[in-house]
Amino acid sequence: MTDLHDDLETGGGVSGPSARRAINAAAQAPRFAGTVITATTARRLLANEDALLYDNPHVLLLCHYRREQALCHRGVPRETPSLDHCVDGCGNVVRTDQHADQLHDRADTLDKRATYVPQPLAERFRKNANRLRALADEHDQTRITLAKDPA
Ligand code: SF4
Numbered sequence: 001m002t003d004l005h006d007d008l009e010t011g012g013g014v015s016g017p018s019a020r021r022a023i024n025a026a027a028q029a030p031r032f033a034g035t036v037i038t039a040t041t042a043r044r045l046l047a048n049e050d051a052l053l054y055d056n057p058h059v060l061l062l063c064h065y066r067r068e069q070a071l072c073h074r075g076v077p078r079e080t081p082s083l084d085h086c087v088d089g090c091g092n093v094v095r096t097d098q099h100a101d102q103l104h105d106r107a108d109t110l111d112k113r114a115t116y117v118p119q120p121l122a123e124r125f126r127k128n129a130n131r132l133r134a135l136a137d138e139h140d141q142t143r144i145t146l147a148k149d150p151a
Helices: 001-008 021-024 039-047 098-115 117-143
Strands: 054-056 062-065 091-097
Touching: 001 021, 021 091, 091 098, 098 117
Parallel strands: none
Antiparallel strands: 054 062, 062 091
């Protein structure tokens, strides 16, 4: 959360259904950075869903977990997200500018690989590359920054 705060302070943007909530939570982050806290305070902090972001590098997003809207384990309330079952369109998704860059990089890699494999596999790679680029474009078109979202 502190990293996100620093990114936002230097003009970074976020997108996704939980982008605004993440911006508000990141504004609180410096209060804890570098501070020695007691175990009780740590437990209280960990119990505060808004204060935690889960990095999911596999699908290039941050999960700002809120149990009631998690799509990865619907109907089975859990304390933490199932990152390996992340579902597109979940209300907890946050994407950063870095994620958008990495989506482009991954798409380029898939397109390159597509030139060396048989046709059916190449089509799958290219389709996936287009999907990743669409996610990156969506980020670019919908990202919000501190300047646009001073709340
Ligand atoms: S579906 Fe993905 S973004 Fe949503 S709660 Fe699960 S891991 Fe987080």
